[in-house]
Amino acid sequence: MSMAMACIPTIDLSAFTEGDSDGNKKTIVDKVGQACSEYGFFQIINHGIPLSLMRQALDMSKTFFDYPLEEKLKSSPIPGSPLAAGFNIREKHLTGKEYLVTTSPSSSFNVYPANPPGYRDLLIEMFTNMVKLSSTMAGIISECLGLPPDFLEEFNNDRSWDVLTSLSYPAATDDNGGNIGVAAHKDVSCFTFVYQDQSGGLEVKLDGKWVPILPATEDALVVNVGDMLQVLSNDKFMSPWHRVVKLKGRARNSFVFFYNLAGDKFIEPLPQFTKEVGVAPKYTSFLNKEYLQLRSKTKLDLTAEGEQKIIDVTHYAINTT
Ligand SMILES: O=C(O)CCC(=O)C(=O)O
Numbered sequence: 353m354s355m356a357m358a359c360i361p362t363i364d365l366s367a368f369t370e371g372d373s374d375g376n377k378k379t380i381v382d383k384v385g386q387a388c389s390e391y392g393f394f395q396i397i398n399h400g401i402p403l404s405l406m407r408q409a410l411d412m413s414k415t416f417f418d419y420p421l422e423e424k425l426k427s428s429p430i431p432g433s434p435l436a437a438g439f440n441i442r443e444k445h446l447t448g449k450e451y452l453v454t455t456s457p458s459s460s461f462n463v464y465p466a467n468p469p470g471y472r473d474l475l476i477e478m479f480t481n482m483v484k485l486s487s488t489m490a491g492i493i494s495e496c497l498g499l500p501p502d503f504l505e506e507f508n509n510d511r512s513w514d515v516l517t518s519l520s521y522p523a524a525t526d527d528n529g530g531n532i533g534v535a536a537h538k539d540v541s542c543f544t545f546v547y548q549d550q551s552g553g554l555e556v557k558l559d560g561k562w563v564p565i566l567p568a569t570e571d572a573l574v575v576n577v578g579d580m581l582q583v584l585s586n587d588k589f590m591s592p593w594h595r596v597v598k599l600k601g602r603a604r605n606s607f608v609f610f611y612n613l614a615g616d617k618f619i620e621p622l623p624q625f626t627k628e629v630g631v632a633p634k635y636t637s638f639l640n641k642e643y644l645q646l647r648s649k650t651k652l653d654l655t656a657e658g659e660q661k662i663i664d665v666t667h668y669a670i671n672t673t
């Protein structure tokens with residue numbers, strides 16, 4: 353276990369976030385590329401998001417989730433809102449998990465909690481910081497795929513589909529639906545950032561075994577590849593199976609940012625990984641929104657052990673045999 357844990361690298365981004373020589377940037381690009389193709393997971397430090405902001409956001413998030421349900425329900429999503437921005441409690445009876453969704457500050461659908469005072473501003477600041485970091489990461493990932501540095505950001509220049517989720521998981525007890533907080537799944541995003549508290553609980557499946565991803569440092573962010581990068585890169589990068597287990601005696605809080613592709617985009621493997629290199633595409637073209645809808649119908653939390661029940665992006669795989 354400890355050997356496998358050591359495999360998931362922690363990558364120092366300071367050459368990108370603080371300005372540094374191109375030589376150091378190249379080393380980072382190589383490390384990210386290697387982590388993306390081997391594990392689909394890595395952690396980043398010196399990523400430019402201040403620890404004080406992340407701490408405050410996590411603290412206020414705990415305060416918010418500790419409120420009585422009636423208070424939290426005041427921030428319920430506007431009916432018909434596209435990304436369910438606001439307080440959600442969908443699978444409470446199964447996992448005890450609650451979450452608050454924030455989308456782009458320019459969206460009119462966001463529902464920000466009125467309390468605790470200042471939480472709204474912190475959510476907006478977290479979102480804005482995550483977007484800025486995702487732009488840096490999109491550049492790094494473009495480069496490690498051998499694409500021009502601005503490729504992904506130009507391909508995916510609509511930030512209205514990005515989602516910041518603040519999550520609250522209760523401690524595991526014998527009577528609250530077992531130990532699963534989020535069942536095994538792969539993210540539908542292009543890539544994802546996770547800011548987790550010090551509890552642990554996030555796990556990635558490597559060589560058939562669940563491996564914990566403990567925060568490397570208090571300000572470390574976990575990064576994982578999502579389905580969209582898997583499809584665009586024609587499987588050069590794979591979206592990893594992961595899950596969250598609840599911990600005995602320890603509640604858990606996290607912030608997750610999904611750098612998503614626009615819903616009205618048709619997605620298929622890029623010519624750079626197919627036509628131009630003489631490789632057959634592994635996926636048919638599909639409308640992202642359609643896939644997101646399919647996925648939102650599958651209840652991740654209902655299938656604690658059965659990852660095979662979840663519709664994933666292999667739904668669009670071309671059968672080459
Ligand atoms: O809460 C976490 O640490 C991760 C949750 C997760 O995997 C997800 O929401 O997709």
Ligand SMILES: [Fe+2]
Nearest residue numbers: 537538539594
């Ligand atoms: Fe996930």
